[in-house]
Amino acid sequence: MAIASLRNAEFTRRGGNGSCTLATARVRRDWNHLSMNERKNYIKAVQCLWDLPRVDPDFSAAQNYFDEFVAIHVNRGDFIHYTGNFLTWHRYYIHLWEETLRNDCGYKGALPYWNWFKYQNNLAASPMLDGSDTSLGGDGEFFAHNGSRAVAGTVFLPSGKGGGCVKSGPFAGRTINIGPIRPGMDGHVPVMKSERDYNPRCQRRDLTNEAASRFTLDGLYDLLLGDNSFTIAHFQEKLQGEPGFMRMHGAGHYSMNGDSADVYSSPNDPAFYQHHAMLDRVYWMWQILHPQLADTVDGTQTFRNTPPSANATVDDILNVGVLGKHLPIKSMFNTLGNDPLCYIYA
Ligand SMILES: [Cu+2]
Structure with a gap:
């Protein structure tokens, strides 16, 4: 797809705002296209978050600013x-991650994304x-288990070659402190109830090609231009997945599996931010292709409306705890709006 034409269409329609133009917008790029040095700079900035103190006195299990992100999620x-x-919440959340890396950890680049469609048959070979x-680390150590259950237990995935502690890469041996709360992998026992329960341990992964096989170009077409592209309700439902079907959002989490496959504490896996950048990239493309729907919302304020709650509106406030200002949903629609977003995807 000609991404450059999408960008131009978006800029023509929305215009830039203030100092945000196509020329000044941050460009989020494919991890595979970063140079070795660019990858190292990103990794160094993430490592810096473990040296920054936590802030929110309520989230007592958080030991550092990396955990602070996990805690609010x-x-x-x-x-x-x-x-x-x-x-929009996840768009804002990964923006704040990018901002923190830049403002507090000396990072000069934009948030890289994980291109789901490369290496999906062999995740372990992915850069x-x-x-x-x-x-961002390799597979976990071998841990014998009986596969995983995704999408509220409705989709079975066979076990991969890992499942234990991530044993290689720049983050090997580091400690995570919050969760697991609702993991999907057999043998990964939920022991925690909240962001206040301290549970130091290693980060686990089980690279699962079977999950990555759910990334299909047919599925992408369906979301961007096909039957499920014509309302925000269909688009977001089919992007996330419904009982019995794992779609792209779940597929990314279950491709890495282990700590990534926990709907609450998944940001314990540092690749969370690359997965969600790709998800945001698909949302961004959909918005550009459907300008009349781009600034709409559908759904309520609670997980599958449980317990029942009011319909969401564009004026609802996005609660990001201590990570940033609490802004309305409508401030997240325009990635060139400059208040606060100014980025595009390559
Ligand atoms: Cu999430």
């Missing part, structure tokens, strides 16, 4: 998935997951 878990704010020094 746990805290808001029931109000940001299968809700009207799913796409993002191959366990090299310039990756």
Whole structure:
């Protein structure tokens, strides 16, 4: 797809705002296209988050600023998935991650995304997951288990070759502290109830090609231009997945599996941010292709409307805890709006 024409169409329609133009917007790129040095700079900035102190006195299990991100995702878990704010909350959340890396950790680049369609048959060979020094870690150590159950237990995935602690790459041996709360992998036992329960342990993965096989070009076409592209309700439902079907959002989490396959504490896997950048990239493309729908929401304020809640509106406030200002959903629609977003995708 000609991404450059999409960008131009978006800029022509919305215009830039203030100092945000196509020339000044941050360009989020495919991890595979970053140079070795660019990858190292990103990794160094993520490592810096483990040295920054946590801020929120309520989230007592958080030991550092990396955990602070995990904690708010746990805290808001029931109000940001299968809700009207799913796409915009996560758009804001990864923006704040990018901002923190830049403002507090000296990072100069934009947030890289994980291109789902490369290496999907062999995740372990992917430059993002191959366990090299310039990756976000490789597979976990072998841990015998009986596969995983995804999408509220309705989709079975066979076990991969990992399942235990991530054993290679720049983050090997580091400690995560929050969760697991609702993991999907057999043998990965949920022991925690909240972001206040301290549970230091290693980060686990089970690279699962079977999950990555759910990334299909037919599926992408269906979302962007096909039957499920014509309402925000269909688009976001089919992007996330419904009982019995794992779609792209779930497929990314279950491709990495282990700690990534926990709807609450999944940001424990540092590749969370690359997966969600790709998800946001698909949302961005959909918005450009459907300008009359781009600034709409559908759904309620609670996870599959459980417990029942009001319909979401564009004025609903996105609660990101101490990570940033609490802004309305409508401020997230325009990635060139400059208040606060100014980025495009390559
Ligand atoms: Cu999430």
